[in-house]
Amino acid sequence: MLSKYSSLISKRVVNGYNVQRLPSKFDNIIVAMSGGVDSSVAAAIFSEYYPNVRGIYMQNWSQSQSLDDPNKEPCYEKDWKDACRVGEHLNIPVDFINFENDYWNNVFQPMLDMYANGLTPNPDINCNTFVKFGSLVEHLDNKYGKDNYWLVSGHYSRILNEINSDASHLLRSYDKGKDQSYYLSQVASNIFPRLLLPIGNLIKPEVRSLATSCGLENANKPDSQGICFVNNSQHGKFKNFLKHYLTADEGNIVTIDSKTNEKKIWGKHSGLWSYTIGQKVGISMPQGDPNYKGTWFVSEKNKTSNELVIVKNGDNEALYNKKLSIGPFKPLGIDTIALQALCKNALKDKTLVLQYRSLQTPIHIKECEFKDLDNNEVELTLELNTKQRAIVAGQYGCLYINERVLGSGTISKTW
Template sequence: MASRKPFEQLAKFAADQCRQVVGYQPMKLPSKFDNIVVAMSSGVDSSVAAAMFSSFPNARGIYMQNWTETNSAREQCHERDWKDVQKVGAHLNIPVEKVNFEQDYWLDVFEPMLRDYEQGVTPNPDIGCNRFIKFGKLRSHLDVTFGAGNYWLVTGHYSRVLQTQARASGSDSWHLLRAFYAPKDQSYYLSQVPSAALPALCLPMGVLTKPEVREIANDIGLPTAHKPDSQGICFVANSQHGKISRFLEQYIPSHAGEIVTLDPTTGERKTWGRHTGLWNYTIGQKVGISMPQGDPRYQGAWFVADKRVDTNEIVICRGRDNPCLYKNRVVLKDFSPLGSLSEIKDVIKQHLADGAILIQHRSLQEPVKASSCTWETTRAGESRLSVVLEQRQRAIAPGQYCTIYQKERILGSGTILTSDEVETHI
């Protein structure tokens, strides 16, 4: 592999028959003189993505500054990331640019996240960042610079954008699919990307494995070849704040409440302690609370079973695999389809019976088959999607995104409103 240039390696992997998806054309790649913009985060994945197109005359890198904390460890981290991007650009001999989208990030991602936490749910700001910033504000910026439809946006995400094979009518379309390398698949995080972005989006990592990416980086001596993968929410990871709760307490007022248990048989309610705010907890989380371990009824670890916003209570249950933590129905709001909603509904209806409609309510979980999908409209005119699952799932957290798949293809996603247990007849 070391003898091949990065783009030649990419073309080889993209054409590899074992990496193809039935019903789709091989990954389409930019042409030599196309405008190519690589979104560079300073990680090894986006660095290798930039290397793939570094021999193209109109290739360049772009680094997004979305968050600033004055005199903080995270601000120093931002500066290190930008310096790493500059080093990679110099190594590859491509120009790199820094753009500032802090205001957009604050308004479109951060403030909505704070509102969600204050309402007692657990949001996913990384998905919001992809929707509103990386594939929203950045695309708007590039539309002005190059003209809409006159450039390729390349990122280091592990997912695939593929074009369907032409049907008898001669029509085809673009779909977002899982990555070839399942352990790093990031399609869940891209589930809110607008459909309009797909035809000019190139995700070279989608046909590579992580070891192959590291090997390419080593072969060409990239400065970021051995940089660890980033973990956690982008503005908290590697910061002095450590855990998200320590970060959020700077922005969200604490409203103390009771930690209680509810007897499943009698409904008896007991109070065992106090919490400092619902936003500090998520469904399924282990609770560090002192229980009477001498009593067999209370021995062992306890977990969050429910967050009651109306009474500001945390309800806990005993045991990680307590039945009350498992649900088989999830209700979604604000469903965003990747394609026309009518077509997505048709796909779901067509493939439910053959077990090809799957859901994920968190990244990298084992996909779960849906046994029914029902579209409902509330009295207020809001649309809801109710999905009954073939297998009960642990700790489905309101506020998180639930992504709907048809085998490898993402059909769209929505925010989890509620989850519960319903009787099924499978």
């Protein structure tokens, strides 16, 4: 498997970077295994040649998974069984570790707090930062000692070493349609030198082909969509899931006349947390009146008045912004002085881009202003080349130069 993998990636070089490094034969290699095909193939790549390979499965949630069917097998149990079967097939041990408390305290509760405050959080980024590459790394450091193991994950991104400096950088995956670098943009860069993301060098059909060629039972297992416990919640919808944790806080749904500033009330909402900017609102408007006929969308969540402001048509100007602030912004592996220099040069070369969602088309940046904060963090004010729809406070804004991730931070303001 290793030779087949090496031949696939041998020509997939990134300008200015070396091909992905590999461990020495007797190094400790720990593979984070989820029970899915990507992490299973990551384990298979190393299991045949390297004698000290182990899998580790993280259970981060075990509350009721299916509120309408309590007898349904929770997804974490099924995934743990799948990971064990893969380990048995590859002849590697798979350890089990429970990080539920860490997940609740560092991911789930902060997510609820942000929703309650009218923001739109991204729990996947925090899960990677605080659990998958936070609590797990701390656990492995205590068990093996720092720098005495490699951590392997099935994420679609790449950790490659720059030719000139030999520094390890986080890059987009080879398969741009599966790229997960946005979700890894807050991970501590000091673990990059011992982190391997082999799947980021492949495209999905190659991953499934490798899984089939080595006889993995989960070769055709569907990709997970979103958060496991949300998929299996009462109606399979995030809004319904959140109702079990956030209280209803009824307020008005209003329109505001752009010329007269007149406000009209059209209905009630059950909580600002249940809507996001740019979302279509299923509300009955007087279709006989041309001023109100059409589809309406959320343009603002006013936390002070607890009002949901709506506008007509999905291309309404109120849904678009050209400027935003990100802060604190956490640079990856560089200080703020180096970050400013890189961004300044990239602005000239027109290679500095923003993403505020995963897999969106990168957005070119026109201007970038810096304000230094403490702890090697900075506040950024960006002006984009073109207006963008539904940039939402609470989302992460991630900066790239070509393939390289520079870091990310929470969007605090748009205008």
